[in-house]
Amino acid sequence: MTGLSTLRQELESAQAQALADFSRADTPQGLYEIRTQYLGKKGKVKAILKGLGSLPPEDRPAAGQVANQVADALEEAYQQRLVELKALEARRRLEADETDITLPGTWSRRGAVHPLIRVQLEIEELFYSMGYDIADGPEIELEYYNFEALNFPPDHPARDMQDTFFMKSGHVLRTHTSPVQVRYMETHTPPLRMIAPGRVYRCDSDITHSPMFNQIEGLVVDTDISFRDLRGTLEQLVHHVFSPDIGTRFRPSFFPFTEPSAEVDIECFACHGRDTQCRICKGTGWIEVLGCGMVNPNVFRAVGYDPETYTGFAFGLGIERFAMLKYQINDIRLFFENDIRMLRQFR
Ligand code: DAH
Numbered sequence: 001m002t003g004l005s006t007l008r009q010e011l012e013s014a015q016a017q018a019l020a021d022f023s024r025a026d027t028p029q030g031l032y033e034i035r036t037q038y039l040g041k042k043g044k045v046k047a048i049l050k051g052l053g054s055l056p057p058e059d060r061p062a063a064g065q066v067a068n069q070v071a072d073a074l075e076e077a078y079q080q081r082l083v084e085l086k087a088l089e090a091r092r093r094l095e096a097d098e099t100d101i102t103l104p105g106t107w108s109r110r111g112a113v114h115p116l117i118r119v120q121l122e123i124e125e126l127f128y129s130m131g132y133d134i135a136d137g138p139e140i141e142l143e144y145y146n147f148e149a150l151n152f153p154p155d156h157p158a159r160d161m162q163d164t165f166f167m168k169s170g171h172v173l174r175t176h177t178s179p180v181q182v183r184y185m186e187t188h189t190p191p192l193r194m195i196a197p198g199r200v201y202r203c204d205s206d207i208t209h210s211p212m213f214n215q216i217e218g219l220v221v222d223t224d225i226s227f228r229d230l231r232g233t234l235e236q237l238v239h240h241v242f243s244p245d246i247g248t249r250f251r252p253s254f255f256p257f258t259e260p261s262a263e264v265d266i267e268c269f270a271c272h273g274r275d276t277q278c279r280i281c282k283g284t285g286w287i288e289v290l291g292c293g294m295v296n297p298n299v300f301r302a303v304g305y306d307p308e309t310y311t312g313f314a315f316g317l318g319i320e321r322f323a324m325l326k327y328q329i330n331d332i333r334l335f336f337e338n339d340i341r342m343l344r345q346f347r
Contacts, residue, residue, distance in 0.1 A: 003059065004062060018037075039071060112345075114335075126240045132218070133192070136180070141179050148302070149303070163204050177200060178217055185300075195219075209332065218292075219313075225312050238289070293315075
């Protein structure tokens with residue numbers, strides 16, 4: 001009798017201990033290890049059952065029954081606790097993954113559009129809205145397109161005047177965007193309207209000249225384009241980029257590819273002609289901003305257009321010059337040094 005009740009006590013206390021251990025477990029893995037300590041082959045319950053053999057035969061069924069009850073009860077408690085722990089684990093995982101929207105975000109600095117690109121986009125936007133195509137051409141250009149087709153005779157002084165970077169075998173770094181006119185006319189038939197922005201090169205460098213700078217070329221060809229169309233278009237341009245109350249003045253000039261040719265001045269927006277010491281207009285009240293004219297018949301001939309049928313106007317402007325005036329930047333090198341303190345001002 002003592003044997004049976006001892007065994008029963010041992011099993012019951014093992015059960016109580018196991019239940020306490022189960023409730024202390026805090027992960028499914030930890031719980032499983034505790035279960036093994038009790039119900040495994042080398043576990044405590046098995047060890048107690050080894051004592052079964054020393055019981056009198058008539059006590060053995062009762063002892064076996066108690067052992068089974070304990071094992072069943074532990075297994076059930078184990079399963080219950082397992083469900084709890086799995087839920088706990090899932091909740092912990094969710095909590096760990098949760099985004100805390102009260103945390104400060106990653107700081108990303110806002111960039112700025114470079115002032116040259118800004119002016120270029122502004123001008124493109126205007127002409128695009130007036131139905132102009134935006135064209136492109138090579139920066140390493142044939143002398144033919146840079147000069148001959150634009151009506152520069154071979155020994156024309158304008159070739160020197162332009163401080164050309166000559167390259168091998170009839171190539172130059174283009175000195176202006178005007179060659180794009182010629183290429184465009186070769187591949188299109190009138191009526192046509194286009195602008196061509198791009199980099200150009202001249203061997204020249206000081207605070208207002210850079211060996212590489214940007215121009216925008218414009219060209220319109222149709223059967224009866226007049227100087228008035230040119231004038232109206234360029235006035236629109238000046239009003240769009242500078243201000244609608246800025247007046248313009250067209251002065252006779254010379255370019256081999258236009259006849260007649262003109263240079264366009266805008267009213268000095270700084271002093272409006274009132275300051276004889278004005279540093280921007282040098283006291284003249286006017287600032288030169290671009291060159292233009294009616295397409296020279298020889299240029300039409302070079303591309304196979306009949307000058308009796310077609311007329312056209314063209315213009316060319318320096319983007320740096322526009323941007324320097326518009327943003328009152330007094331040194332052209334500031335555009336290319338990309339000093340962050342200067343660029344930040346355009347945010
Ligand atoms: N190509 C000229 C230059 O680089 C600018 C220019 C003047 C372009 C008159 C034109 C024009 O198309 O008609 O100085």
